[in-house]
Amino acid sequence: MNDRIIDFDPLIEGVLIKRYKRYLADIALESGEVVTAHCANTGPMKGLLREGAKVRISVSTSPKRKLPFTWEQICVLDEKNEEVWVGINTLFANKLIKKVIEKNLLDEIIGEIETIKSEVPYGKDKKSRIDFFLTPKSSNPDKRNIYIEVKNTTWIRGNVALFPDTVTKRGQKHLIELKELIPESKSVLVLCITRKDACFFAPGDEADPLYGNLFRESLSAGMITIPCSFEFHKDHISWRGIKPLK
């Protein structure tokens, strides 16, 4: 299984000098030029950040942006000391999962889909936004709507991908809200594992024990969890399938 999900212009390679202010990173390009890139991942990026690591960045032509460069991937070594490229752009995860849904790769679990809407208000006072709101095909015997929350997962221990990698109040809130949607709707947590070396997924109890407890509560209440694994390349991303829970 090695389907191409998304193709893009080849990314620019460089070396990480430093990450600072959570959303900025200085990167040395092969030409020697040092640029500041936007880091669309404000988490701690546990196990990824290493000065001198190879990184890949994209270039935007949008005149609105202060920083044309966006940090997309970082290279780390796996258990066998082999290079693994990890996607760190959390905004990209949603695009990726949308493609996966559109390609019907989750149909076996969530059923056939009629419509997809992004960023739909839901929960208490409609103050939260769900990443995807899906309606089932009329031929589907299960008429329930489907709420999907996407989490970008980059932390790994051995071959087990873990989320979260830090205490996340918002993540906890999302789990509670997903649980409250059951049984009127189907609620689905999709883990977007942006590295190829993960064989399993488990909640990151060590980083956020409360999240781990809420995760198991939501799971036993009927929440569906779909850990999706991807392999990141310089000019495309390929599908590595759905991984089991551990």
Added chain:
DNA sequence: AGTCGACTGCAGTGAGTATT
């Protein structure tokens, strides 16, 4: 009526600061 661009507000996270 439909399309387009400009604009607004929200989400994401944690360090630092202000307030209780």
Added chain:
DNA sequence: AATACTCACTGCAGTCGACT
């Protein structure tokens, strides 16, 4: 000491007015 707020920046959805 604990809690609440602000800030940093981008991308997206939604709204509104101007225009075809």
